[in-house]
Structure formats: C-alpha cells, structure tokens
Amino acid sequence: MSREIPYKIYLEENEMPKQWYNVRADMKKKPAPLLNPATGKPMTAEELGVVFCDELVQQELDDTTAYIDIPQEIRDFYKMYRPSPLVRAYCLEKKLDTPAKIYYKFEGNNTSGSHKLNSAIAQAYYAKKQGLKGVTTETGAGQWGTALSMACAYLDLDCKVYMVKVSYEQKPFRREVMRTYGASVTPSPSTTTEVGKRILEAHPGTTGSLGCAISEAVEVATTNEGYRYVLGSVLNQVLLHQSIIGLESKTAMDKYGIKPDMIIGCAGGGSNLGGLVSPFMGEKLRGEADYEFIAVEPASCPSFTRGRYLYDFCDTGMICPLAKMYTLGSGFIPSANHAGGLRFHGMSSTLSELYDQGLMSARAVEQTEVFAAAEEFARVEGILPAPESSHAIKVAIDEALKCKETGEEKTILFGLTGTGYFDMTAYQKFNDGEMTDYIPTDEDLEAGFAGIPKIPGIQ
Amino acid sequence: MSREIPYKIYLEENEMPKQWYNVRADMKKKPAPLLNPATGKPMTAEELGVVFCDELVQQELDDTTAYIDIPQEIRDFYKMYRPSPLVRAYCLEKKLDTPAKIYYKFEGNNTSGSHKLNSAIAQAYYAKKQGLKGVTTETGAGQWGTALSMACAYLDLDCKVYMVKVSYEQKPFRREVMRTYGASVTPSPSTTTEVGKRILEAHPGTTGSLGCAISEAVEVATTNEGYRYVLGSVLNQVLLHQSIIGLESKTAMDKYGIKPDMIIGCAGGGSNLGGLVSPFMGEKLRGEADYEFIAVEPASCPSFTRGRYLYDFCDTGMICPLAKMYTLGSGFIPSANHAGGLRFHGMSSTLSELYDQGLMSARAVEQTEVFAAAEEFARVEGILPAPESSHAIKVAIDEALKCKETGEEKTILFGLTGTGYFDMTAYQKFNDGEMTDYIPTDEDLEAGFAGIPKIPGIQ
Numbered sequence: 079m080s081r082e083i084p085y086k087i088y089l090e091e092n093e094m095p096k097q098w099y100n101v102r103a104d105m106k107k108k109p110a111p112l113l114n115p116a117t118g119k120p121m122t123a124e125e126l127g128v129v130f131c132d133e134l135v136q137q138e139l140d141d142t143t144a145y146i147d148i149p150q151e152i153r154d155f156y157k158m159y160r161p162s163p164l165v166r167a168y169c170l171e172k173k174l175d176t177p178a179k180i181y182y183k184f185e186g187n188n189t190s191g192s193h194k195l196n197s198a199i200a201q202a203y204y205a206k207k208q209g210l211k212g213v214t215t216e217t218g219a220g221q222w223g224t225a226l227s228m229a230c231a232y233l234d235l236d237c238k239v240y241m242v243k244v245s246y247e248q249k250p251f252r253r254e255v256m257r258t259y260g261a262s263v264t265p266s267p268s269t270t271t272e273v274g275k276r277i278l279e280a281h282p283g284t285t286g287s288l289g290c291a292i293s294e295a296v297e298v299a300t301t302n303e304g305y306r307y308v309l310g311s312v313l314n315q316v317l318l319h320q321s322i323i324g325l326e327s328k329t330a331m332d333k334y335g336i337k338p339d340m341i342i343g344c345a346g347g348g349s350n351l352g353g354l355v356s357p358f359m360g361e362k363l364r365g366e367a368d369y370e371f372i373a374v375e376p377a378s379c380p381s382f383t384r385g386r387y388l389y390d391f392c393d394t395g396m397i398c399p400l401a402k403m404y405t406l407g408s409g410f411i412p413s414a415n416h417a418g419g420l421r422f423h424g425m426s427s428t429l430s431e432l433y434d435q436g437l438m439s440a441r442a443v444e445q446t447e448v449f450a451a452a453e454e455f456a457r458v459e460g461i462l463p464a465p466e467s468s469h470a471i472k473v474a475i476d477e478a479l480k481c482k483e484t485g486e487e488k489t490i491l492f493g494l495t496g497t498g499y500f501d502m503t504a505y506q507k508f509n510d511g512e513m514t515d516y517i518p519t520d521e522d523l524e525a526g527f528a529g530i531p532k533i534p535g536i537q
Numbered sequence: 538m539s540r541e542i543p544y545k546i547y548l549e550e551n552e553m554p555k556q557w558y559n560v561r562a563d564m565k566k567k568p569a570p571l572l573n574p575a576t577g578k579p580m581t582a583e584e585l586g587v588v589f590c591d592e593l594v595q596q597e598l599d600d601t602t603a604y605i606d607i608p609q610e611i612r613d614f615y616k617m618y619r620p621s622p623l624v625r626a627y628c629l630e631k632k633l634d635t636p637a638k639i640y641y642k643f644e645g646n647n648t649s650g651s652h653k654l655n656s657a658i659a660q661a662y663y664a665k666k667q668g669l670k671g672v673t674t675e676t677g678a679g680q681w682g683t684a685l686s687m688a689c690a691y692l693d694l695d696c697k698v699y700m701v702k703v704s705y706e707q708k709p710f711r712r713e714v715m716r717t718y719g720a721s722v723t724p725s726p727s728t729t730t731e732v733g734k735r736i737l738e739a740h741p742g743t744t745g746s747l748g749c750a751i752s753e754a755v756e757v758a759t760t761n762e763g764y765r766y767v768l769g770s771v772l773n774q775v776l777l778h779q780s781i782i783g784l785e786s787k788t789a790m791d792k793y794g795i796k797p798d799m800i801i802g803c804a805g806g807g808s809n810l811g812g813l814v815s816p817f818m819g820e821k822l823r824g825e826a827d828y829e830f831i832a833v834e835p836a837s838c839p840s841f842t843r844g845r846y847l848y849d850f851c852d853t854g855m856i857c858p859l860a861k862m863y864t865l866g867s868g869f870i871p872s873a874n875h876a877g878g879l880r881f882h883g884m885s886s887t888l889s890e891l892y893d894q895g896l897m898s899a900r901a902v903e904q905t906e907v908f909a910a911a912e913e914f915a916r917v918e919g920i921l922p923a924p925e926s927s928h929a930i931k932v933a934i935d936e937a938l939k940c941k942e943t944g945e946e947k948t949i950l951f952g953l954t955g956t957g958y959f960d961m962t963a964y965q966k967f968n969d970g971e972m973t974d975y976i977p978t979d980e981d982l983e984a985g986f987a988g989i990p991k992i993p994g995i996q
Contacts, residue, residue, distance in 0.1 A: 084550045085616040091543045157544040158628070158919050169617070169691070187646050189921040189956070231916040232628070251710075251961035255921060257968045258912055453717055457690040460617050462648040462714060497648070499958040502710035509716045 086163040087330040094161055095325040096148060098318045100137075101356040102428060103144035104363040107435065109314070109427040110402035112138075113389060118533050121399050129296060131306050133204040137315040144360075146318065148200075155199045155232060156322065159188035164330040165494075169458040171478070178481035180474060181338070182494040183327045183354065184461065189255070190225035192419075192464065192496030193350050194310050197319035198225035201308040202233050211304035212236025216266065216291030218245055219418030220252030221464075221496060222310030227261035237261040238305075240268070240294045243286035245418070252500050266291035273297050288422070289394025289408070296397060311347030312392055312401070312426050320353025327491065328357045338369060338491040340477060344469040345373040345382065345440070346419045348426030354493040355438070362437065371438040372477075373429070374469040376448075378516045379412040381405060381425045382433055382440035384523060388537050390424055390530050400531065403430040410526030413516040415445055416504035417465040419495075423526065441473055444515040448472045449508040452498070464496040465504055545622040546789040553620055554784040555607055557777045559596075560815040561887055562603035563822040566894065568773070568886040569861035571597075572848060577992050580858050588755060590765045592663040596774040603819075605777065607659075614658045614691060615781065618647035623789040624953075628917040630937070637940035639933060640797070641953040642786045642813065643920065648714070649684035651878075651923065651955030652809050653769050656778035657684035660767040661692050670763035671695025675725065675750030677704055678877030679711030680923075680955060681769030686720035696720040697764075699727070699753045702745035704877070711959050725750035732756050747881070748853025748867070755856060770806030771851055771860070771885050779812025786950065787816045797828060797950040799936060803928040804832040804841065804899070805878045807885030813952040814897070821896065830897040832888070833928040835907075836976045838871040840864060840884045841892055841899035843982060847996050849883055849989050859990065862889040869985030872975040874904055875963035876924035878954075882985065900932055903974040907931045908967040911957070923955040924963055 102108055111120040126135040137146065148156070167180040185193035205213050212235050217223030223239040230237035239261050246253055246265035256263050266286045267274040271294040277284065284290075292309075299307035310316065331338065341358055343351035351373055361367040373382055381404045389400045391408040405424040406412075412421040425433075432438050445465070452468035454475070455461070463471060474492040481488050498505065507513045530537075561567055570579040585594040596605065607615070626639040644652035664672050671694050676682030682698040689696035698720050705712055705724035715722050725745045726733040730753040736743065743749075751768075758766035769775065790797065800817055802810035810832055820826040832841055840863045848859045850867040864883040871880040884892075891897050904924070911927035913934070914920070922930060933951040940947050957964065966972045989996075 088547050189915070189919055191958075228919055232919070250965065251958070254961040254965045254968060255958075258921065258964050259916060456648070457718060460648055460687055460691070462717065499650075499710070499714075502713040505717050506709065506713045509713060 083166050083334055085168060086165050088163055089161040089326060089330055091157060093329055095322055097145040098148055099321040099325055099357050099360060100144055100146060100318050101359050102141035104360045108141045109431040112399040112401055115400050118536060128300055129307050131204045131208050134201060134315050137318055138313060149203060152200055152203050161326050162187060164327055167459055170455060173458045174478050176478040176482040177485060177487045178478040179489045180478055181491045183323055184494045185323060186497035190221060190228055191499060192221040193320060193323060194222045194225035195228060196322050197310060197316045198229040200319040202229035202235055205306055206233045206235050210306055212238060213306055213308045214238045214295040214299040215308050216240045216288060216295045218242050218288045220245060220249055221419060224252060224255050227256040227259035231259040238298060239263045240266040240291040242266055242288055242291050249500060266294050268294065271297045287394060292393040293397055311349035314428055316349045317352035317426060317428055320349050321356040323353040324355060324357045336489060339488040340370040340372060340490055342372045342374060342470045342473050342492040344420060344466050344495060345375050347422045348429040350493050350495045352426050352429050372473055373438060373440040374473045375440060375442050376415045376417055376420050377442040377444045378415040379421050380442040383442045386527060387430060387434050388530050389533055392424060401427050403427050405530065406523060407526030407529040409529035416501065419466040443469055443472050446513050446515055449513060451475050462498045463494060464498045465501050467495040542625050542793055544627060545624050547622055548620040548785060548789055550616060552788055554781055556604040557607055558780040558784055558816050558819060559603055559605060559777050560818050561600035563819045567600045568890040571858040571860055574859050577995060587759055588766050590663045590667050593660060593774050596777055597772060608662060611659055611662050620785050621646060623786055626918055629914060632917045633937050635937040635941040636944060636946045637937040638948045639937055640950045642782055643953045644782060645956035649680060649687055650958060651680040652779060652782060653681045653684035654687060655781050656769060656775045657688040659778040661688035661694055664765055665692045665694050669765055671697060672765055672767045673697045673754040673758040674767050675699045675747060675754045677701050677747045679704060679708055679959065680878060683711060683714050686715040686718035690718040697757060698722045699725040699750040701725055701747055701750050708959060725753050727753065730756045746853055751852040752856055770808035773887055775808045776811035776885060776887055779808050780815040782812040783814060783816045795948060798947040799829040799831060799949050801831045801833060801929045801932050801951040803879060803925050803954060804834050806881045807888040809952050809954045811885050811888050831932055832897060832899040833932045834899060834901050835874045835876055835879050836901040836903045837874040838880050839901040842901045845986060846889060846893050847989050848992055851883060860886050862886050864989065865982060866985030866988040868988035875960065878925040902928055902931050905972050905974055908972060910934050921957045922953060923957045924960050926954040
C-alpha cells in the first residue's frame with residue numbers, strides 16, 4: 079500500500095493555529111439569540127455576566143468576528159497535548175478493503191481522554207483573568223469534569239464539580255481522576271444547595287440527572303462571591319474554542335494536499351462536531367469549497383433526526399436561558415445509552431441553524447452496531463474509542479463500504495473525540511452479548527415535545 | 538521562559554529507528570547465560586525453542602550483534618503509535634523553580650497504556666511468521682496482557698492470557714480491554730491446566746500469583762500444538778525490542794543538541810529501564826560519552842538495592858530456566874504495593890550485570906512519596922502517570938530539587954512508561970490518606986534468600 083501520507087500527521091508547534099475561528103461570522107442567517115425566559119427578550123451581556131465570565135459572554139454574543147486570538151497562555155497549555163494527530167486509517171482501509179481514504183482527528187491523547195480540554199482551559203483561563211476564585215460545573219459521563227479539573231489545577235483555580243449521583247457511584251475512577259487534580263466532586267442532588275435539598279425532598283432516593291446537576295452548579299456559582307458557572311458543550315463559545323480541532327485538521331490536510339469529500343462527527347450538544355466542521359463549513363459558506371457534513375447521533379436520543387427546531391431550555395431544571403435548537407424537549411429522558419456524552423435533549427444553536435439551512439445532514443445509529451464498529455476499529459487501529467466517538471466510526475465505516483461497492487475513492491475525515499478507558503462496563507456488556515438497543519416511540523417523543531415552552535409572539 | 542526547545546519533540550516517520558540496538562554487544566563482560574535447572578548447563582537454542590519462538594530464541598542468545606533490523610511489518614505497526622513524544626517538562630520545572638532541564642519520554646499514548654506494546658508486537662510478529670496459531674502469557678497488573686492482545690488482534694493470532702485471579706476480579710476493566718481485543722482471559726489458578734488443578738487442590742481459595750500464572754501459561758504453550766509462550770519483561774529479547782525507546786529519545790535529543798546528564802527509569806523486571814538506557818549505555822561502554830543512570834525501584838521490592846546477585850528462578854513455580862540476576866529469591870512475596878508492574882523478585886540479567894559493574898546506580902523509594910510526586914506531576918504536566926512510572930518521577934523531582942540547591946543546570950531524562958487510568962483505586966487510597974508504606978525487614982529478605990537454589994560448581 080502506498081505511503082506518501084504518513085500514518086500520523088503532526089503539525090509543528092509553529093504551524094499550530096494562533097486564532098480560533100467563529101463560524102457564525104460567515105453565516106448569512108445567524109443562529110437565533112439566547113432568550114431570557116422571564117421576558118422572552120434576547121439575553122443581554124449583563125444578564126449573562128451573572129452566570130458566565132465576562133470575556134466568555136462577549137464570545138457567546140459575538141457573531142461577526144471571524145477570527146479571535148487565542149491568548150498566549152492558552153496556546154502554551156495547548157502545546158502540552160496538542161497538536162493532536164491526524165491519522166490516516168491505513169489498517170482500517172485494508173480491513174474494509176475499500177478504495178476510500180479514511181482520516182481521523184484523534185483528540186483522546188490527553189488525560190481527560192477527550193476534546194473537552196480544548197474549551198476547559200479557555201474557560202478556566204478567562205475565569206482566572208477575571209480574578210475569580212473558581213468555577214462550578216456539572217458532569218455526567220465525566221469527560222468534561224475531568225478536563226475542567228485539569229485546567230483548574232494548571233491555573234490554580236478552585237473547581238467544584240456536581241456529578242450526577244448515579245455516575246458518581248458507578249464511575250468511581252472518573253471521580254478519583256478529578257480529585258487527583260484537586261477538584262471537589264459532589265454527588266448530585268446534594269444537600270449543599272437549596273435546589274438540591276428541594277429535589278431530595280421531592281424525590282428521596284433519586285440518582286440524579288444532568289439537569290439537576292446543572293441547577294446545583296449554577297446556584298453555587300451565582301450565590302458564591304468570585305465564582306462563575308462553565309459549560310462543556312452547546313454554547314457558541316464552546317464551538318469557538320473547539321474550532322482548534324478543525325483548524326488543525328485543515329492545516330494538516332492542506333499541507334499534504336488532501337481535500338476531504340465528507341466530514342463526519344458524533345453529535346451530543348455539538349462541541350466536537352461544531353469544532354471539527356467549523357473551518358470547512360466556513361469555506362462552504364463563503365462558496366470557496368464544498369463538503370458533505372454528517373452529524374451522527376444515537377437513535378435513543380435523536381435530536382436532529384426526530385427533534386423539533388424550537389426555543390427550549392438547555393436544562394431540565396428550566397433555570398437557564400432559552401436556546402433555539404433542535405430539541406426533544408427539556409423533559410425528555412434519554413434511555414440508558416452508554417454514550418453518556420450524547421444523551422442531551424438539545425443541540426448547539428449554531429449547528430441547529432446550519433442543519434436547518436440544509437448545509438449538514440444527520441444520521442441516527444443504534445448502540446450495538448456502534449460498539450461493533452468500535453471493536454472492529456480498535457482491533458486494527460489500536461485505539462480503544464469512546465462510545466461517543468464510535469458513532470462517527472460507524473458511519474465512516476458505512477461510507478467506506480459504500481465506496482467499496484461503487485469503486486469511488488472518496489476521502490473521509492471523521493472526529494475521534496476520545497478514548498473508552500472509563501467505559502469498559504459498556505464494552506463488557508457488548509462482549510457478553512447483553513447490550514440492547516432502544517428507539518423511542520413517537521409517543522415517547524410527543525411526551526417530550528409537550529414540555530417545550532410556548533413563548534408569546536415567538537412560538 | 539525560553540522556548541527554543543518545543544514542548545514535545547516528535548520525530549518524523551523517516552527519522553524513526555530501523556534497527557533495534559543490542560547493548561550486550563558492547564559489554565566486555567557479558568550477562569551470564571540462562572541455565573537449565575536440571576543440568577546446570579547453559580540453555581541451548583533447542584531447549585529454549587520448546588517454550589519460545591525460534592527467532593526470539595536467536596535474539597535471546599545473541600550477545601554479539603549490535604544492531605538487528607526491525608522487520609517492516611513491525612515498523613508499520615510502530616508507526617500507528619510511535620514515535621512517542623519526548624516532552625520538555627517546562628511546567629514541572631517552573632513549579633519546582635529549578636535550573637534543571639527535565640525531559641521525559643512518554644510511552645503511554647497507546648491503548649495498552651504503556652511501553653509494553655513495543656515488545657508485544659515484535660513477539661507476536663515472530664510467532665505469526667513461524668506459522669503458529671497463537672501465544673500464551675500471564676499478566677498481573679494487566680499492561681502486558683493488554684499490549685499482547687492488541688498485537689495479536691492486529692496480526693490475527695490467538696492470544697490466551699492467564700491473569701492473576703485477584704487482578705482478574707479487582708481489575709475487571711483491564712480484563713475487558715483484553716477481551717475487546719479478542720483475547721481469552723482466564724483467572725489463574727484455573728482448572729484448565731494440570732498445574733492449576735494441583736495448586737487449587739493444595740491451596741483452595743488462593744487468589745493466585747504471577748508465578749502460578751506463568752506456570753499455567755507455559756504449560757498451555759508447551760502442550761498445545763502451534764503455541765508458544767511469551768514474556769513481557771526480564772528477557773534479553775524484551776530489552777532489545779524496548780531499545781526503540783532509547784533510540785528515539787537519543788535521536789530526538791541529538792536533533793536539538795541536547796545531552797542528558799542523568800537518565801532515570803523505574804525498574805521492575807527491567808523492560809522499560811533497559812530499553813531507555815540502552816543506546817546511551819552503549820556510548821558509555823564504548824567510551825564515547827558519560828551519563829549517570831539511575832534505576833528506581835519500590836522499597837517494598839528492592840531487588841537491586843537489597844537483593845543478591847545469584848542464579849535464581851524467574852518464576853515462583855520454579856519451572857523456568859535459571860537466570861543470574863539481582864534477586865530477592867523466587868519465593869519472596871512482595872507486599873501489596875500498588876505498582877504491580879514493579880512487584881517482581883528479580884531483575885533483567887543484562888541490567889543486573891551492568892549494575893554489578895558499577896555502570897548504573899539504584900534507589901528504592903516508598904509508595905506514598907511516589908504518589909505525592911505523581912500528583913504533583915499530573916497537576917502541572919497534565920498526564921496522569923502510572924504508579925510504576927511515578928517511581929522515576931519521584932527521583933527526577935528529587936534530582937531537580939538538588940539542582941535548585943546547588944544551582945546546577947543539569948539535564949535530566951526520565952522514562953514515563955505509562956498512564957494510570959486503570960490504577961484509580963490506588964489514587965483513591967492516596968487521595969483519602971489511606972495509603973501506607975511497607976519496607977521488608979532483614980528477616981523477610983533472609984526468608985526469600987533461603988529459597989535461592991544451590992547449584993553445584995556454580996553457587
């Protein structure tokens with residue numbers, strides 16, 4: 079097999095991006111603004127500043143500046159684990175016997191095990207710069223909490239993580255990684271907050287939910303001097319920071335004269351997919367190039383493929399601003415899909431708008447076929463992928479097999495967001511043949527949609 | 538801080554070593570040969586060929602060829618996860634406020650999580666080339682078993698792992714990684730072998746030991762057509778394959794004109810340390826350069842610092858050949874130190890001979906200070922180190938702090954052999970302040986030494 083392209087393309091330090099790319103700047107029709115649920119009016123910087131750091135609020139609201147400088151301190155941190163490799167999947171191609179050329183951008187080579195660190199360090203940096211004492215957040219599967227605790231340890235910033243109680247108990251190793259990095263980790267719901275106490279009174283014995291953990295983290299941030307709340311996905315600022323993934327990918331591909339035909343990423347809240355596609359989507363928006371973009375989501379939580387494009391709450395506690403997005407309703411409870419990072423009822427407003435404009439397609443896949451793809455990938459490519467990332471692997475393999483049938487030599491790029499070391503319970507279920515699939519019925523979805531708020535004059 | 542040297546030095550694919558380096562070729566006094574315990578005479582290639590693959594037997598016995606070609610197939614596999622980065626520990630230096638320059642060679646960026654994969658792929662390759670059906674091995678902590686299962690999956694070779702029962706039960710995730718890569722994993726002792734049955738009869742309810750698992754794996758290899766036994770450390774062939782670590786390190790340092798003053802590695806059976814120091818030791822042996830080499834071992838299993846240099850069995854079952862090495866006696870049972878990869882009673886014959894000639898020094902460190910160093914390192918450098926690797930970190934930090942006192946700008950290189958994702962139970966103990974130290978008494982050691990065999994005419 080010819081090897082003009084190395085297995086792994088690493089950029090030199092001086093080739094690493096010095097600016098993030100803000101895809102909203104090139105969108106003619108912008109993503110809809112966040113709304114204040116009390117007034118139905120767009121959230122102001124002042125209102126957002128109660129919850130988020132000032133500079134991050136600016137980034138959240140800025141939909142016209144295309145390139146934003148990455149502060150030197152963040153670039154120094156990036157150099158500790160970036161550039162991440164762009165890998166040519168020679169072994170997978172051979173195994174599939176496909177004429178397709180498959181590349182993946184691997185974001186798992188850092189202790190947090192995923193791309194989440196790209197935004198965690200940025201958000202922690204701006205908190206530090208603002209002179210804050212610390213930040214609060216929630217975590218479900220644990221990747222985001224781990225990434226944030228690493229960033230805070232590096233910057234000597236306090237980090238309070240509210241971890242969904244069921245994960246806290248079932249994933250003690252994730253919890254210990256965060257503690258090793260100095261974070262305080264509280265199982266949610268807890269008695270450390272008013273909202274936690276209320277929930278515990280109403281639902282004694284509850285094992286918690288992401289929505290509840292968000293509510294607790296926001297309460298702690300807004301009631302403690304010197305704290306702000308940070309979030310690992312969905313927001314525009316997160317997509318901005320994550321654009322480093324796409325920018326590095328594009329630079330590496332340009333260096334070797336490679337142009338992808340299709341770009342595939344898993345989609346939960348959109349942090350990875352948005353980051354990966356951003357610079358390529360920019361070219362498409364500016365009419366400079368064309369690419370096919372595919373968002374892959376779990377069939378058990380199909381925001382894009384079966385959701386509605388409406389204003390909805392980002393949290394089940396309904397205390398956060400309203401975002402216009404593809405949503406299953408903030409009361410939709412996804413089944414226990416093992417890809418915890420994709421179990422979110424909504425989707426980034428930016429990606430939702432791009433999808434709505436037909437600039438991107440989406441596919442829903444079931445988890446047993448996802449784990450089968452993960453295992454096939456692991457055995458030939460070596461890397462043990464996270465269940466979330468494996469959604470993208472599944473569709474990349476599907477597309478490569480189509481090329482085998484048609485003889486097309488398509489170039490496929492997909493995002494391998496992280497590693498599955500802390501997901502072995504799920505792999506064990508798969509290995510033991512005990513994994514099942516679940517697709518919500520139309521009735522399940524209707525029940526979720528019923529919770530989407532009616533906003534006078536808007537929807 | 539000046540940044541002429543990048544955070545991470547990656548070699549280009551064409552700069553990667555094409556040959557392994559065999560340090561024995563440059564030793565005037567060679568390591569002592571393996572002896573047949575029945576005859577007291579050196580093991581012949583024929584005798585070794587019953588247990589090991591033919592080409593590996595040749596490598597084991599060859600103490601004169603300095604450079605041995607790495608087959609193209611193995612080099613292709615190496616390219617999937619190598620070159621591993623040589624990292625300048627800028628953040629650790631800053632934290633310690635030391636004039637020392639600290640570098641580490643990080644071998645954890647692959648799914649096995651350690652350097653073990655470097656030899657696993659080589660041993661699996663030669664087994665495949667010999668037309669074998671599969672290989673057998675034992676694993677304790679699990680790094681080696683994981684690495685071997687990955688290599689076998691890649692080459693489509695059967696892989697039977699005997700995993701010490703207590704680890705099998707306490708480390709289900711490690712077990713599942715191996716199963717995901719298609720290996721069969723059997724808790725040892727088991728009823729699948731004669732020796733396992735005998736042990737279970739004699740010690741019902743035993744949780745197993747590495748020595749017992751070796752015995753089972755060897756029995757399966759020697760009684761099944763088309764199988765051979767493979768081992769992840771101690772042997773000369775393993776040090777040969779692991780020389781890739783030192784060769785890459787040296788190439789990367791040479792590229793930037795860096796010369797280390799001291800080279801530090803953790804030492805269990807010697808696979809990582811031997812590989813890291815080999816090319817540097819070669820220069821020292823040939824009188825071309827001088828370096829200080831420091832082996833770091835756990836105080837609970839102090840083969841170098843308190844052991845005896847004698848012929849001993851490598852396994853507690855006393856069925857393997859005798860090796861001359863620094864040993865605590867094959868009956869020595871190390872306390873439950875969390876660095877499972879360093880709990881071996883003996884040491885590579887090659888390293889033992891180099892140590893005996895005064896070409897290398899050794900230090901024993903206690904595990905609580907090791908975990909404190911690990912945590913300090915993790916918080917500034919990001920990487921969560923394996924307990925084994927952290928032994929080297931501890932001494933590197935000690936040496937850097939000495940430089941702070943003296944003002945010396947020493948250049949320190951240490952081996953960061955792997956990641957600690959599957960060691961969070963140990964980190965939890967440390968985080969909870971429940972970790973204790975254990976140093977064997979002289980009486981404990983005497984009991985171990987009493988088991989070292991008397992060999993007429995030899996010792």
